[in-house]
Amino acid sequence: MLWTEDRIARLCLGSFSGFGCRSLRKLWRSFPSPQKAWTGSSHALLQAGIPQKAVERFCEWRKDCKPQRLVDQLAQEQISFVIPDDPEFPQTLRDSSDPPENLFVRGNLVDAPSVAIVGTRHLTTYGKRCVDMLVPELTRAGLIIVSGMALGIDGLVHEATVNAGGITIAILGTGIDEASLYPREHVALAHRILEHHGAIISEFPPGTGSRKEHFPMRNRLIASLTQATIVVEAARNSGSLITAKLALEENREVLAVPGPIWSDTSVGTNHLIKLGAKVCTNARDVLEVLTFDRPELIAQARALMPLDPHEQQLLKLLTEPKHIDELGRLLAIDSPTVSSRLAVLELKGLVKSIGGQMWIKGN
CATH class of the missing domain: 3.40.50.450 (Rossmann fold)
Incomplete structure (x- = not known):
């Protein structure tokens, strides 16, 4: 991880207990860079919309903050500091209505x-x-x-x-x-x-x-x-x-x-x-x-985990359409177990339902 001045500033700002996501977003909107926000005057912080008590606490806390010590602690604890611009920041969080401004991982x-x-x-x-x-x-x-x-x-x-x-x-x-x-x-x-x-x-x-x-x-x-x-x-x-x-x-x-x-x-x-x-x-x-309406999840999950013996046997049997009860008899397992294994195979795109509790091997 490359510790630029702005990333270190984000770490410092995110380490102050008085700044939540909303306060941090106010700072990003009001200052040209995180570094400028970190070094901003109390007047500039107030102008950014930060409450006066929080500004007073922050300015006192900032006097004693040692940025390099924060960086060194993360390295010692093997903690990554991830921000929304990083490729490893989860897309689901990035797309959410109230995403975190920082993640410690x-x-x-x-x-x-x-x-x-x-x-x-x-x-x-x-x-x-x-x-x-x-x-x-x-x-x-x-x-x-x-x-x-x-x-x-x-x-x-x-x-x-x-x-x-x-x-x-x-x-x-x-x-x-x-x-x-x-x-x-x-x-x-x-x-x-x-x-x-x-x-x-x-x-x-x-x-x-x-x-x-x-x-x-x-x-x-x-x-x-x-x-x-x-x-x-x-x-x-x-x-x-x-x-x-x-x-x-x-x-x-x-x-x-x-x-x-x-x-x-x-x-x-x-x-x-x-x-x-x-x-x-x-x-x-x-x-x-x-x-449902999310076929991309099938592609993502396909073959991520190996098939268990029952799933392997099901694939061999489903070269032709078969009813779920017949599959249970052939494998000597109960219908709920057959159903759950078929669901896993369906998610991976390996089998498909053709109606009437009939199943066949997928493409």
């Missing part, structure tokens, strides 16, 4: 279709079974799995993705340096994510601790980065419902896993379905949503 930002899976911190056995069913199939389809590394469903999602051999991205509401990783119970999980070619990202600089107001901002990134958000379990006031709302505002798909009507952790998901969220009962429901 550990690991690899993989350019591939992705889905977010979020849910309650107080998961049940039912929620765990849902994650264990959904994640391996979505991973096998070549999708990147995104979540917030919180306790409960989020952490389980990352763990299941890694165990399935997939790639997962954790988006945090804290800094991503070792000392700031949160929750501390998931530090080892964060390391596993990185070891398996995933990424940990945040718009908050190193040293930023856990603050309640940061988590809706984290949820905004989760919703904006992905093509769809799946809510597995959520109570009435769960933060994952905020993620779903933000996804809808970004014109992303929202799916919810229905749950028992007597379960507190299914009140939120069942309510989402009442409001119009698509029902998610298996991986096929997700894949159908992603490929």
Whole structure:
């Protein structure tokens, strides 16, 4: 990474806790360059629309800020500083209504279709079974799995993705340096994510601790980065419902896993379905949503992951049209398993439905 004066200035400005995205955008509009904004007078900052208290705090903070120390800390922690002009900045974020002005990244930002899976911190056995069913199939389809590394469903999602051999991205509401990783119970999980070619990202600089107001901002990134958000379990006031709302505002798909009507952790998901969220009962429901009017996703996901033995056998059988029940009998597996494997193959463009639950090998 080439540290120009402007990039260093952006890092410094983005490291001041009093400047959010809106303040930074005011600075970009009012100054000819980030460097000029960084060295701007208090009067010029006020003229840019920055509130007086924030200007006073910033000018005091700037006196003690050591730009090279910030750069050195990123290098020491192996953190990349990514801005919207960089090619590795995700296009989905660039296209969102409220994109981050800076990203701090550990690991690899993989350019591939992705889905977010979020849910309650107080998961049940039912929620765990849902994650264990959904994640391996979505991973096998070549999708990147995104979540917030919180306790409960989020952490389980990352763990299941890694165990399935997939790639997962954790988006945090804290800094991503070792000392700031949160929750501390998931530090080892964060390391596993990185070891398996995933990424940990945040718009908050190193040293930023856990603050309640940061988590809706984290949820905004989760919703904006992905093509769809799946809510597995959520109570009435769960933060994952905020993620779903933000996804809808970004014109992303929202799916919810229905749950028992007597379960507190299914009140939120069942309510989402009442409001119009698509029902998610298996991986096929997700894949159908992603490929509807989005054929480019098929091309992107094709052959990203190797076929498992059942998928290989299905391809051999589908040189001629066959009914899904016949496929189940020939392979000695149940229809839901056949259906989920066909959904993966369909996403990769290897098979196609010809109606009446009949399938044939694709082009």
